Amino acid sequence: MSISNSLKVWVSSAPVLRPVFSILRKYKPVARIGKTVVVTRYKDVMDVLKRETDFTVYEIDGYKMERMGNPFVLGMDASPETTRDRDILRQVIKREDLKTIRVMIRHIANDLLEQAQPNHTIDTVNGYARLASVRVVAQYFGVPADEATMMRWQRSIFSEAFANLNDNKAIRERGMIAAKEIAAHLNQLIQQRQQQTTPLEDNVLNRLIQLQPYNSWLNNDAVRRNILCILGVVENTSKVVTHIIDQLLKRPDIMKACQQAVHANDMETLRSYCFDILRFNPHNPIILRYCKHGAVIGKDTPYERRVPAGSTIYAATLSAMFDEDIVHNAKQIDPNRNVEYMHFGYGPHVCSGKYISEVTVPELVAGLLRLKNLQRAPGKAGKIQYEEVVFPKSLSLTFN
Numbered sequence: 549m550s551i552s553n554s555l556k557v558w559v560s561s562a563p564v565l566r567p568v569f570s571i572l573r574k575y576k577p578v579a580r581i582g583k584t585v586v587v588t589r590y591k592d593v594m595d596v597l598k599r600e601t602d603f604t605v606y607e608i609d610g611y612k613m614e615r616m617g618n619p620f621v622l623g624m625d626a627s628p629e630t631t632r633d634r635d636i637l638r639q640v641i642k643r644e645d646l647k648t649i650r651v652m653i654r655h656i657a658n659d660l661l662e663q664a665q666p667n668h669t670i671d672t673v674n675g676y677a678r679l680a681s682v683r684v685v686a687q688y689f690g691v692p693a694d695e696a697t698m699m700r701w702q703r704s705i706f707s708e709a710f711a712n713l714n715d716n717k718a719i720r721e722r723g724m725i726a727a728k729e730i731a732a733h734l735n736q737l738i739q740q741r742q743q744q745t746t747p748l749e750d751n752v753l754n755r756l757i758q759l760q761p762y763n764s765w766l767n768n769d770a771v772r773r774n775i776l777c778i779l780g781v782v783e784n785t786s787k788v789v790t791h792i793i794d795q796l797l798k799r800p801d802i803m804k805a806c807q808q809a810v811h812a813n814d815m816e817t818l819r820s821y822c823f824d825i826l827r828f829n830p831h832n833p834i835i836l837r838y839c840k841h842g843a844v845i846g847k848d849t850p851y852e853r854r855v856p857a858g859s860t861i862y863a864a865t866l867s868a869m870f871d872e873d874i875v876h877n878a879k880q881i882d883p884n885r886n887v888e889y890m891h892f893g894y895g896p897h898v899c900s901g902k903y904i905s906e907v908t909v910p911e912l913v914a915g916l917l918r919l920k921n922l923q924r925a926p927g928k929a930g931k932i933q934y935e936e937v938v939f940p941k942s943l944s945l946t947f948n
């Protein structure tokens with residue numbers, strides 16, 4: 549990794565941002581520097597994420613998805629089409645599936661861990677969480693592909709849509725190529741399934757196809773647009789699992805409590821620990837929004853502020869999850885909190901894969917915690933290495 553990349557990783561890391569946010573929360577909850585506005589208190593972050601007509605997404609990442617030929621809900625602002633897409637996603641990604649998903653992910657995790665057993669070492673990122681997620685995309689979402697190719701597609705498109713803030717040409721071009729390839733792959737899968745004469749297997753893509761006769765708007769382009777929700781699966785899950793394991797390895801007492809929960813098959817307790825500890829290094833410290841027409845933030849508070857049209861809003865979700873007004877004893881890890889975390893966003897764009905991930909993430913963590921004498925690999929390999937600043941590249945672990 550180049551020095552400038554290392555610096556960027558460090559500057560954007562939670563341990564550096566947390567004290568800065570803490571000062572802003574106290575003295576400048578809505579801080580403005582030119583056209584950049586940083587919002588740090590829990591209630592205001594929620595408020596920004598709720599107000600989808602004041603604070604929009606198209607100008608943030610929607611236009612990039614459109615440019616790649618693959619618009620999907622996260623880049624679409626309030627409109628009848630957006631509501632329709634969200635509703636259809638809710639119909640095909642069902643809460644009733646969670647039991648099936650748990651069995652599926654346990655199976656996938658066990659396979660990967662068994663493979664790693666002879667060498668007593670595993671890479672949390674590419675040898676485990678990222679690969680497991682690609683298998684979830686194949687099995688649950690119904691989009692099989694060569695695994696290395698699917699990882700490349702996911703990384704390239706995600707990188708361009710959500711992480712290419714400086715519009716780097718190489719990232720953009722890689723994203724465009726991957727988007728074209730995945731679209732061709734999806735079109736082919738959709739046509740194959742439509743022509744299949746035997747009953748379709750039950751998966752998300754096939755459910756969309758089966759809903760076509762009942763929804764005249766759901767043509768093949770719309771099916772493709774919606775199945776692209778798979779772009780949320782791989783990089784997010786991989787980063788979240790890697791960050792949670794890294795945090796657990798830093799805190800042996802919490803690690804022990806989590807291992808006890810795993811051995812008691814108490815997945816609810818493990819889930820609570822996972823998402824509370826993730827606050828200390830969330831996959832994403834900030835959610836961006838655009839303010840097209842100007843708006844007020846912090847209304848009726850002493851820090852009420854009018855934000856000018858054309859501003860970019862940094863809704864600091866990391867900061868919100870340390871706001872003592874809502875998250876008491878925020879610096880402690882507490883599996884018994886009754887707060888809404890912001891790992892999955894909030895409001896209209898809240899993650900469509902939230903409930904699935906609340907199963908897959910703890911299950912993937914549990915798989916690692918079941919290993920005997922789990923430790924970091926010696927040296928640099930045992931620390932998270934990043935690529936393109938935001939993506940974990942490796943975190944090697946050893947076990948007996």
Ligand code: HEM
Pocket residue numbers: 621622623634641777778779780781784785788831832835836890891892893894896897898899900901902904905909
């Ligand atoms: C641990 C894993 C995951 C994390 C941390 C995560 C995080 C997020 C966040 C923060 C947002 C909101 C972004 C914003 O408001 O700008 C979001 C939205 C979204 N996520 Fe996830 N996600 C995860 C897994 C998934 C999965 C498994 C899916 C598959 C269905 C998915 C699909 C989506 C979609 C479609 C949206 C946009 C929803 C909308 O705009 O209505 N995500 N995710």
